[in-house]
Every structure is written in C-alpha cells, then in structure tokens.
Amino acid sequence: MILARHAGALLWVGRYLERAESTSRCLSYAANSITHLRADEARAEGELMVRTLGLQDELEAVGPLESQPQLVAFLLSDTDNPGSVVSAIVAVRENLRAVRDRIPIELWEEANGLYLRFPFLGHANAAPSGLHEVLLMVRRACLAISGILNEGMRRDEGHAFVVVGRMLERSIFTVGLLEASHSDTRGVTDATRMLRLTSSLQAYHRQFGNAPDPQGVVHYLLHASDLPRSVLSCLGRAEDGLTALGENSAALDRARRKAALLRARLSLGEIEEAMTTDPRATLQDFAGQLAGLAGDVHAAIVPPLGMATVQAQYVRPGRTDRPGDAGALGDTPAAGRTDGPLR
C-alpha cells in the first residue's frame, strides 16, 4: 500500500526526471547546432526547440530569444521558467524529499547532490560557464538516478509510479518532437535531428544504415519495440506499471485500459494511417491523448474522502494534462480536439 501523497510525488519524480534529461539533451543539441547556423536560422532552431518542449507560453512571458545565451538561460537555469532543467531538478529533489522515508538513501543523495551542484539556485539566473560540462553532468546524474531506481529500489507501488510517470513523459516528449518537426518553418523534417534528440541515432544506424529518411525515422520512433524511447515501448512499460497498480484501484485500472487502447491504436497502424492525411493534426491529437492519459493517472490518485493531498505540479501548457482533455478514445485525429498553442 502506498499513501496517495507519496504516489503523487513519485509519479512526478518520474516525469520531472525525464524532463530534466530530455531538456538537457535538447539544449545540448541546440547549443551545438546553432554554432553552424546563420542568425535567422539559429533563431528558428531555438524557437523550434521551445516548441518541441512545449514551452511557448513560458517563452512569451520572457520575450523573444535573440541570442544563444538567452536560449541557454531560458532552458537551463531560468528558475522562473518551470520548464527549465534547473526547475525540473528542483522538482525532482522536492518530490523525493517528500518520500524520503521510502526511497533508497542513495537515490536521495544523488538527487540532492545534483541539486547542490547548481550553486546559483535561489539567486540570480545565470548560465554557468562550461555549458556542455554542465549538461553532461546533468545527464550523467539522471542516468545514475535511473540506475538506482532500476537496481536499488524495491519493485513496489512506488517504483511502478515512477516508471509510469517517466514513460508517459517520455512518450509525450517523443510525440511532441515528431509533431514539432513536422511544423518546422524551414520546411524540412530533419531525420537526424529527431534521432539525436531521442538519443536514438546510433541504434538507428546500426539497424538501418547511415542515411535516415524522415518517414522511416518517424516510424522507428513510434514503433520500434527494441528502442526504449519509442512511443510503443514507453506505452508498453506504462501499461505494465498500471497493470500492477490497477489491481486494487478501479481508477488506475481505467487508466491502464486507456493506455492499452492507445498502444493498440499505435501498434495496429491507426496513427500512421491517419498521418498520411494530416501528420501534424494526427500527432497533435495523439500527444493530447497521451497527456490526457497522464492527467488521468494523476487524477486517479484521488485520496479517499476527497481532501487534496497530492501536491500541485507544473504541467507545461503546451502539454495539457487535464484528465480527459484529449478527447474520447476513438475520436478521429482530424477532429482536432486538442488546442495546444502553436500547433
């Protein structure tokens, strides 16, 4: 048995951990690629990255990004941007702190250690020097935390919530990436970019050679059963976690059934079939349904007798997570029920 509050905190540990890792990977890619681009191209790449991460509303509050340091500050160290790497790290730590009695000590130490390596936290926003070292450090720490989660944590409900949170966040990110790539104002769908941003380039090369084509990559990132970051893999693992959790909770079992249906739609080719007509709207709708599923899981941790015990968490506006927000299952993608900004 797990307290509802602890379940909520661990679900969000999974989600924020994934965000910290994916955002730092995106930033690393952006910082690298921008150096080879003209100013207008660099600006477009920065905007695309913001869209990929669903941070358009947060950016609006800051204003347009005119330079690389601005982009770095926004995505890495801006504590006012709840979607920044640092904000995700703080949230991982705070949620772990709330469940400190039930997690391995090493897990807390690693998360706390990562937090303590950002001395500017709580002070003026400033990008640390040595951007790539910092991003590498974040990604390594995230991997270390993942390792402890996998190898050091008891396979109880708490672990299942972390896995479910992580897998749903990852699938939302991947679908969001595909959708943003289809809306690239530069008029291209950069296959290599999609693979790099999902850490899948090497795996793809080994399987398919060195000339990725956009359609093949989209299929790969959606369907590859041997790729831990494919949407199908993520949904499968989320469903496994929800299966264990749903045994004693009707609401979580409903979320499990929804995950199974989404996986089936993807697995049977329904999503890709719809993409032949309107890829962007289809991916928008799919991302919305995944976000809706994540919202359902959060809402399923309803404490008995109605008192709110689960801490409020940051949901990126571009990835609306309200339960049921994504439209009922079986809606055609063309119905366009989701209305995320800039989609």
Added chain:
Amino acid sequence: MGAPLHNPGGGLLDRYAPVDAYDEAFDADGSVRATYSRIVERFRELDVDEIKRLEALVADEFRRQGITFTVYSEEEGTERIWPMDLFPRLIAAAEWEELARGLSQRVAALNCFLADLYNGGAAAVADGVVPRWLAMSSRGFERNAIGIAVPHSAHCNVAGIDVVRAADGRYRVLEDNLRSPSGISYVIENRAAMAKACSWLFYDHAVQPTEQYGRMLRSTLESMAPAGEHDPHIVVLTPGIFNSAYFEHAFLARSMGVELVEGRDLVVDDHKVYTRTIEGLVKVDVIYRRIDDDFLDPVAFRPDSTLGVPGLLSALRAGTVTVCNALGNGVVDDKAVYPYVPEMIRYYLGAEPIIDNVTTYMMWDPDQRREALARLHELVAKPVGESGGYGVLIGPHATEQELDAARARIEAEPRNWIVQELVQLSTLPSVAEDRLEPRHLDLRPFVLTGERTEVFAGGLTRVAMRPGSLIVNSSQGGGSKDTWVLAPDTP
C-alpha cells in the same frame, strides 16, 4: 584558562589548557584519563591539515545527504549543515551502566506522575508532592488528556533527558524532554560519518553500536498498540518537509520501516484513524507524532492548525489508536515542575534519585526568590516555558542592565522562572582553528518506554563551539560529537 598541561604530547594537543571545569579526557594534574588514553594518542598523531581534510569529508557527507537543521530566527541561510566535532566523547561501560539506571529511574517516576495526574486521581498532587496550582497552571498541562487510556501507563515512550557533568565529576539532570525530544537521528548519523571518515579511530575500542535504535523504537511502539492489535499499523506523523526536524522524521520512519505521514494523509472516520492510500483507507493503530499537542487536532485544540488531524482526539478517547508520546506530557517539561522530580522518585518508587538535579531555586517561593535574586550575578535564570536555550540568562556573563531587567521580569512573573546554580559543564578537547581546545558539553540520552524500558546506549553530545560558552544548543551555534559507550570488556 589554566596552565597548559604538562607535556601533553605533540601537534594538536600541544597547548591544550583545561578550563575551570571537569575535563572528560584529562584529569586535574594533566594526565590522560584511562578511558581516553588511546583516542588521545591517535589525535596526537594528526596534524592540522589532516584534521581539516577529515572535517571537510564529514561536512561533505552531511551536505550530500542533506543532514541539516534549521535556525528559524535567521532571515536567510536558515538551513545549516549539521556541525560535528571530530574528537568523540567516550563513556566507560561501568559509568554508562550507572547513568542508564538513573535515567530509567527518572523516566519511570515521570511516567508514574503522568499516569497519576491524567488517569489515577492525581494522588501526588493531593499528597503535596507537586503543588496542585503549579501542575494545573502549567502550559503543558492538557485537560483533554484526562481519562484517555494509555497502554502500560507509558505516557512517555521516548524521553530525552539532558544531563551534564559538574565540576565534581558527577552527572546531574539539567532538563527533562518528554514531548517530542529530537536529536537521535544525528546521533546515528554522527556515528556513520565518523565510521566513514575516521574508521581507524575505532580500531582500539569496542564501541556499542547505534543502528539498533530503529528496532528498539519500533518494538516500543508495537507494544503501545491498542488492546487486541497484534500486528499494529504504525506511522510517524510529521509537520512536513519544512519542519526543522524533517530529516529526523524521515530517518525514523525509514529505520523502522513504517510510513511517514502528514496530517493531510490521515483522516478520522467513526472514531478511527486511517491513512489515505491509493487503495482506500487503511486503519492506523499507533501514531508516533512529532507535532506538538496544540497542533494535533484542530477540532480540539488550535483551530488554525493545518498540521493535525481533525477528530484525532475522539479516536484517542475511543481507544482505537495510541498517540506516542501521549497528550499532556508538556506538564513535566515545564521547568517549574523539574525541581519536584527527585521527590516524585521518592514518592512513587521509594528510592533515592540516582542522578541528582542541579540545585534549583523556585521563584514562586518568596524566600528562595529573595536569595536567588540577590545572587543572580552568579546564577542562571531560565524561563520555564522555553527550550533550545532561548531566554536563558547566565549571571556571570550578563551586564548589570541585563541582570536588572531579569530581576524585574522574575518579580513580575515568578511562576515563569527558575534560577539555578551555575554548573560549569564538563569539557572535552574539540577542534578549534589549528589545535584542540576545551569546549563545554552536555549529553542527551534517550529512554524508550513501552511494555518495558530500554536506554539507548549513547546519546547526543552537544558541544559549545565558542571558548568558554555554556550554550550548547545547535540553534545557538552549538555543535555535536559522536558519543561512544564502550563495551563492558573495554577498560
């Protein structure tokens, strides 16, 4: 400061000069006491650089684990790394045995008094052992606790008794903490940090372990379950992550293998307490609470409390749950009740106290007040309702103005003050800038009482970090030391 010790050794202890107090490690003629002979030898082998390196190791360990404490009065930087001095405190087996007997005796008498006061017709009050008006006027006296059944009459399941060693080498009780005494997690983490950074120090000593505390506490709490509960559901109740002792609350829950809950995780239905889990409500049998009485139940106590559980008192009255420590223990934390504890021991146990109190003057007695105020410049005045060293006036360190102000406050509210003889707390070598210097210290051992009583071997040694200071509280700049109770076969 006295003269430097004769040939005390090299390096860090070269200029060690005892102050006018009992030194735990060196006797009056400068010889190393037998218990400390090997540890002193080890420290003589160290130099400043090595000590600094070890200090950094320990600080890093505490920092990485987030072992901190909070100082509420500071505007910023309120979370501080737990300070631990590297030179450990050693207690010989025979000495500890005597101390433990005295602590058990004291807590037994205090439990008798609480059971008598709240469930036994207050015989001690009727017999004048403690004045009725004094007990009833205590801020810690809780009328709502009257009549609530407490298993084994164990009102105080976890007690922290502050003891000091006076200049004559004898221990005295300075203060009783029977509400929510904190510090045990730091005791255990101090040991863990010492074992990591200075494992070689342990080679010559058989030191009693500390990690058994979780087992001891769990066993105590299990024995406090309401009748008929053989496998009780135990939880630790914390105010939340922003509480200064949150680290300790999480530590205790983890070491016992039970849930750490906040008030919002609990709900009372039909006079029973439940946790809110994802599977529904699960009944709770024992709550080890780390929340003050006032905040436990907004229906019965402070209505503005968001930390507690509405209806908890009704469940307590129905006997479906046990709250540990029990309600109303604050009456014996009241420093005004402290002077009567030796008489409680005689009254309930028919024995003489094994550990004496510090000589205390009761300010509500006109004769004692007159005498004490005349000598206030050489005594210590304490407000009875404060803890953490706040509000304490140390006569010899006070200015005339401060003394006059204290006299006026005492005259205005004599019930709220006690005055004690100044105890020159014992000293122990402690790391100063580039050497070891004597610093004053006290000791908070922990006594667990359920079906039976156990004294945890060791305790929290708190040390004043400033030369000459007698204030050891961590909230006021004090530090801590690892406390080694030596096994019986160690000389």
